Amino acid sequence: MYLVGFYSPKAKSGVTELSLSIYHWLKMNTALSAAFISYGTLEKEGLSEEVIHEFSKLSLPEQKRIVKNMKKEYDIIIYDASSQLSEGVLKLLPIVDRLFVVGEENTDFAVKLHQIIQFNKIFDKSVKSFIQHLKGNKTFIIRENKEGRVIGFNYTKKETNDIGQMVYRDYVTRYLEEKFIEKNEKIYRKIKLIPKETLFRGLYELGIDFEKALLFHEYVLLREALGQDYYEALENLFPLIINSSFEEILEKFQNEIKFIAKLKLS
Structure with a gap:
């Protein structure tokens, strides 16, 4: 081992x-x-x-x-x-x-x-x-x-x-x-099986706080709207569900939106 x-x-x-x-x-x-x-x-x-x-x-x-x-x-x-x-x-x-x-x-x-x-x-x-x-x-x-x-x-x-x-x-x-x-692998496998249209509801049913689940869903959709594959976005952002609080995810989400806004203005 x-x-x-x-x-x-x-x-x-x-x-x-x-x-x-x-x-x-x-x-x-x-x-x-x-x-x-x-x-x-x-x-x-x-x-x-x-x-x-x-x-x-x-x-x-x-x-x-x-x-x-x-x-x-x-x-x-x-x-x-x-x-x-x-x-x-x-x-x-x-x-x-x-x-x-x-x-x-x-x-x-x-x-x-x-x-x-x-x-x-x-x-x-x-x-x-x-x-x-x-x-x-x-x-x-x-x-x-x-x-x-x-x-x-x-x-x-x-x-x-x-x-x-x-x-x-x-x-x-x-x-x-x-x-x-x-344990992470088991959770991730379950998350991948959730239909992306109801991701936040599936996360909530797995035990994730509703607000955190909803924010995570929005974050994944943002990445997908920017051209990232859904499952790739899900995998890249998955550590946030495990390791970060709602406030930390919200800060990263807002910073990413601000960064995108600046790129569009430049």
């Missing part, structure tokens, strides 16, 4: 040792089913169905296929991405749900790497629907260490418990996010 990556562009930075220690910590201290993937070769760790190494020797489609199958089988996967920076690494890092950059000296690098991955995610052609975007909206977060000085970690053995608990908390948070997303 959940893939956590550990990475550093610096050789011998302790990424493998750190990621393995977190993998073992999770197996010893939680009831989660855990697996481990190593980009390189593991010299000491015994191999099993839940431990994969020499990941870099596989093609990108094969890597993604393996990860997809493992996320169905295990609660959490630790990915040791320790390797020199390469196009292959940059292509694979976006599949992780959380990425830790190891080493304080790489603060600037960590920030830039985060920006690049976020940029790729935003403009990824496969991310087209609201639901898909919501699922990827908070991925690739590079956490700060407990002192809050920099992004990343200077690994020492005493930090294993702290980082292990942080990874576990991230997993729990992601689990709750997935449940929230599942």
Whole structure:
């Protein structure tokens, strides 16, 4: 379900040792089913169905296929991405749900790497629907260490418990996010089935406040009048129903009308 990556562009930075220690910590201290993937070769760790190494020797489609199958089988996967920076690494890092950059000296690098991955995610052609975007909206977060000085970690053995608990908390948070997303998907599917002529009534019957439902209906019709496809407008505006108050939707609606009026006058 959940893939956590550990990475550093610096050789011998302790990424493998750190990621393995977190993998073992999770197996010893939680009831989660855990697996481990190593980009390189593991010299000491015994191999099993839940431990994969020499990941870099596989093609990108094969890597993604393996990860997809493992996320169905295990609660959490630790990915040791320790390797020199390469196009292959940059292509694979976006599949992780959380990425830790190891080493304080790489603060600037960590920030830039985060920006690049976020940029790729935003403009990824496969991310087209609201639901898909919501699922990827908070991925690739590079956490700060407990002192809050920099992004990343200077690994020492005493930090294993702290980082292990942080990874576990991230997993729990992601689990709750997935449940929230599942509920959103169910609501959205129901909304799509409502005839557009009676959208506000259908929203009200689903439990949305009448005024909010009526305003949302008007907003969708405005977008459609401007040439947007009805279902595209519905999908784009759907987050407002979930996340915004009536007042917030009204403000956005009025601002959009003002903007359109200015364009017509110019």
